[in-house]
């Protein structure tokens with residue numbers, strides 16, 4: 001038996017004037033998922049989230065949550081709570097009162113409220129700040145209060161709009177794991193908006209990559225990273241080498257592409273059929289490329305071995321990024337892990353070194369658009 | 370020791386910036402106020418000026434100080450004055466409440482109007498200030514009179530067959546005060562509502578608050594400073610209002626401003642008039658101190 005999706009969105013559209021912010025979106029989110037909406041600024045993430053919460057009325061399409069249609073349900077009766085991008089804490093109420101607000105509106109009795117607020121503050125480690133006002137808290141503390149307030153009613157779905165946006169990098173990473181732990185413990189369905197691809201990869205069970213109000217791809221972090229569906233996704237999620245060319249042959253699973261620049265033949269795996277002569281791009285992630293000083297010992301006709309010169313070099317600590325100009329003329333970015341320490345300050349590769357770069361066909365994908 | 374001017378400015382610029390308006394107030398508010406206080410403890414004379422002097426030099430040095438509290442005692446004893454103070458406070462309170470009830474939704478609507486419409490509406494609120502206040506009160510007389518525009522329309526519509534008494538009544542005074550002081554209520558409310566973060570209302574709705582409940586738990590408490598400021602700006606001048614009760618209220622409406630004016634102009638009793646003014650100031654100190662208390666409480670929280 002296949003389970004019904006917990007959140008079911010069909011044909012959802014929202015326009016502002018003649019600008020379409022969310023364009024005919026279909027989306028299924030399962031119960032207990034930590035679903036991440038990833039996309040650049042202005043791509044419609046917040047608008048989509050606000051439609052789920054009920055603050056924005058769709059121009060077309062439907063939203064179903066746990067089997068119930070939401071079209072006629074006002075925000076205050078939806079089984080959904082939202083953590084706002086700006087936190088939107090009530091400035092005239094103490095931390096305690098902020099967290100209790102949702103329960104009070106539901107007419108929960110006082111003793112019960114006190115108990116649950118206490119537990120919730122304990123959970124986000126804010127019990128010592130119960131009497132403070134929001135303006136007396138740090139950014140990270142406010143974020144915890146906002147989280148506690150949005151969780152207190154045990155919503156079926158928690159919507160989080162850039163929940164960690166205001167935090168510095170360290171606190172952000174720490175909080176990401178806390179958020180995941182919390183989600184695991186509570187089993188609530190989380191829908192998280194972010195424009196940070198690393199954060200999306202860390203948090204998500206599945207990611208939807210958004211662009212111009214549409215979904216470009218929906219998949220697990222690994223799927224989105226390893227087999228991006230479009231050039232936009234490949235570029236947005238991590239860095240990538242994009243080499244343009246023309247298909248010269250297409251055997252089952254393997255595509256040969258003659259590059260536009262230099263006319264060398266590269267080979268990539270592909271599940272799809274590509275017509276001979278069609279224009280495609282080959283996408284390879286920099287860390288999947290092997291860089292060596294000598295020609296790799298493979299049969300001479302093995303494709304995807306290129307000779308070139310190191311043109312740029314950036315030492316990043318954990319790894320180095322090199323830009324290699326191939327004999328064919330195009331530039332390839334390669335990252336190489338710094339596995340050994342070079343105490344003499346020398347790097348294994350230097351500017352203008354002659355190198356061979358290679359990658360297996362399985363590491364490359366063929367992209368059309 | 371010589372302190373250079375620059376260094377002085379740098380160290381004490383805050384004090385200096387505060388000092389200038391403070392001195393201004395001291396000179397142009399306190400001086401006349403002390404003169405009024407001085408006259409209020411004098412005796413009424415038929416002379417010019419029509420009151421006795423505070424310091425009597427007629428017996429040479431030292432001068433005798435003549436303080437006469439009769440005027441205050443008179444205010445206390447003659448029930449007319451107490452009745453008038455109470456009537457003024459009642460009229461001012463009801464007018465303030467009416468201004469709040471009308472002004473609050475108006476300010477809210479203006480804030481929520483999109484685009485340039487907001488500024489047009491705001492301009493309309495301030496527009497009456499561009500014509501003379503007196504002129505506008507006279508205009509109301511024309512509207513409310515027995516042969517005035519409103520009665521003409523009522524008769525023409527057949528709703529009444531003889532003119533209704535509108536002018537020279539409490540009703541006319543309330544119309545006048547509410548009309549005149551409404552902008553003073555709307556503007557501070559507008560200022561505070563404009564700064565209100567709409568996402569707070571969304572957060573309230575998200576947590577299960579219906580619109581009415583969100584209003585009372587979020588919007589109302591957060592606009593309270595504007596409500597207090599607006600009420601004070603209406604209440605204080607309305608209490609001492611003279612022109613409106615005089616022109617629109619006729620003889621039927623008791624207000625302290627009118628008494629003050631008649632003591633001063635008709636009776637030529639400057640000391641009693643001054644005592645009325647000082648007592649009015651003391652009465653108005655009460656809401657002022659109350660406001661100050663609430664504000665400092667807000668800061669401490």
Ligand SMILES: Nc1ncnc2c1ncn2[C@@H]1O[C@H](COP(=O)(O)OP(=O)(O)OP(=O)(O)O)[C@@H](O)[C@H]1O
Nearest residue numbers: 016020021039040041042043044045046047048195
């Ligand atoms: N109320 C509105 N009126 C007009 N245009 C709007 C409105 N709200 C959003 N938009 C437009 O819709 C688009 C999508 O906005 P949205 O807030 O959903 O973006 P976002 O993906 O959340 O971006 P960010 O990462 O910057 O928060 C933007 O181009 C924005 O200008």
Ligand SMILES: [Mg+2]
Nearest residue numbers: 045046085161
């Ligand atoms: Mg946004």
